[in-house]
Amino acid sequence: MSKKEKKVEPSIEEKNQEVTEKLDEKLGEDTTLTPELTRINELEEELEKVKKDVEQERDSLLRKSADMDNYRKRLIREKESAVQYANERLINDLIPVLDDFDRAIDAAKTKDFAGYVDGVKIIRSQLLDILERNWGLKAMNDIVGTEFSPHEHEAMMMETSDQFETETVLAELQKGYYLHTKVLRHAKVKVGKPS
Structure with missing residues (x-):
């Protein structure tokens, strides 16, 4: 036999290729599984889409939860700050009165009792004026003889x-x-009662 007449045996890869092609042809001819496979593929795609949507919603919910937590913490800090410094204006109003008390104490060393009493009365009047004008405090005056x-x-x-x-x-x-x-504080009084 000549070289040309020798039969060349197909390689294993070629045989596998032939078998694969025949299987594909057979599967292509079998139409009973195709609608089910198509539906399964559609459901798998839909499932993947739903998984992505759920993950996005979860991330969004976590971000919103973190934002709310940060907002709550900020409100707590602001409230604590407001409570801590709420009386700042009142304190600023009272500092000059404290200065006047210091001057009154220094004046007491001069042994001028009448001047000292007058100074304390002026300080009291100044304090009441500040509290009335700026803070709404009002004394109950002239209650003796009233009902x-x-x-x-x-x-x-x-x-x-x-x-x-x-x-x-x-x-x-x-x-x-x-x-x-x-009424911030009730006046403590002696009462006359009819018999």
Whole structure:
């Protein structure tokens, strides 16, 4: 035999290729599985899309949760700061009064008692003016002789007599104060009660 007449045996790769092609042809002819495979592929794609959507929503939710947590922490810090410095204006108003008290103490060393008392009265007046003008504090004045009111007065002592027609304030034992229109501290009083 000549070289040309020799049969060349196909290689293993060629045989595998032939088998694969035949299988593909057979599978292509079998149409009973194709709709199911198509549906499975569609469902897998849909599942992947849903997984991505869920992951995006999860990330978004985590970011929003972190934002809310940061916002809550910022509000707490701002509230703490507001509480800590809430009285700053009041303190600034009271510092000059403290300065006047220091001057009054220095004046007490001069042995001028009348001048010292006048200085303390001026400081008291200055303090009340600041508290009334800037802060809404108002003293309950001229209550002796008025009708007793449990909303404004606290009875510390009672005196019964025929000379009273109604419960009447006889003496002011401790001054009462309003904060704007609200009673801040009740005046402690002695009350005359009809018998």
